[in-house]
Amino acid sequence: MFDEKTRQDLKYYVYMLLDPRDNQPFYIGKGADNIVYKHLDCVITQDDTLDLQYERIKAIREAGENVKHVIVRHGLTEDEAFQIEGSVIDTLTYCGMLKSNTAIRQNAIEKGLMTSDEIVRRYNVQPLEKIGLDCLLININKTYRRGNGTDAIYLATKETWLISELKLPRIKYVLSEYKGLIVEVFKVESWYPKKRLKNKTIDKEHNIKVKIEVTGYGFNGVVAQDKVRDLYINKSVAHTKKRGSSQVFRYKI
Secondary structure, three states: OOOHHHHHHHHEEEEEEEEOOEEEEEEEEEEOOOOHHHHHHHOOOOOOOHHHHHHHHHHHHHHOOOOOOEEEEEEHHHHHHHHHHHHHHHHHHHOOOOOOOHHHOOOOOOOOOOOHHHHHHHOEEEEOOOOOOOEEEEOOOOOOOOOOOHHHHHHHHOOOOOOOOOHHOOOOEEEEEEEOOOEEEEEEEEEEEEEEEEEEEEOOOOOEEEEEEEEEEEEEEOOHHHHHHHHHHHHEEEEOOOOOOOEEEEEOO
C-alpha cells in the first residue's frame, strides 16, 4: 500500500496490470490513492466488468504467481488520467496486446486513435445532400473499429445484409457510413448470397424472440474510382438521420 505522503504526491495516476506468465498486459486503469492495490485485492465493486479481471487475477495466484503492475503516469488531474488511460488502451488494443478491458472504453474518446484519413474526415466535414440512384449507403457502426484503415472498412461493409435480390442489379456503389461520416466508397464487382441469423418475434406480448436463418447478401468490390469517390468521401449524413435511428442501409437521403 502507498503511504500518506506518496498518495498525496501521486495524485491521479494510470496503472497497468500484467500477467507474469507471459508478461502481457491485461488491464489498464486509472484512479487515485490505493486503487491499484484494491484492484489487485479484488475489492473494487463499482464496476461489474472487473469480474473478468478478477478471474484472471485469481488464476494467476492459483498458479503460484503474483500479478505484475506498473504505474504508467502519475501526478495527473482526473481528466489527464482519463485521456492517458484511453490512449494506452487504444494503442495496446490496436497492436493486439490488450483484449480484456477494451469493450469498456473502445472509441470512448473522440480524439482517440485514428488514421490520418480519419483525422481529415473529422475536421473537414461537409454535408452530403444526395446520393446517386446506383448507390447504397451502409452504416458500419457495429462492425468497424476506428483506426484500422480501408481493409477493415471493406470487411465491415461487405456483408451480410438483408437486401431484396431484385434491387441488387442497380447497386453499383456502396458508401460506408461510420458515425455519420462517409468513410469509404466501394465499387461493386459482384453480389453473393450468404446465410445469417435474424431475430423473429413469436410473442409480442411477452417479447419472446427466436433466431431464424435467412438469406442475406454480401458483395465483392474495390475502392471506387476517384471521380465517384470524391463525390462522397468525408461527407456527413448526420443531418439526414433521425435521432435514435437504427437504420442500417439506405438508398437515398
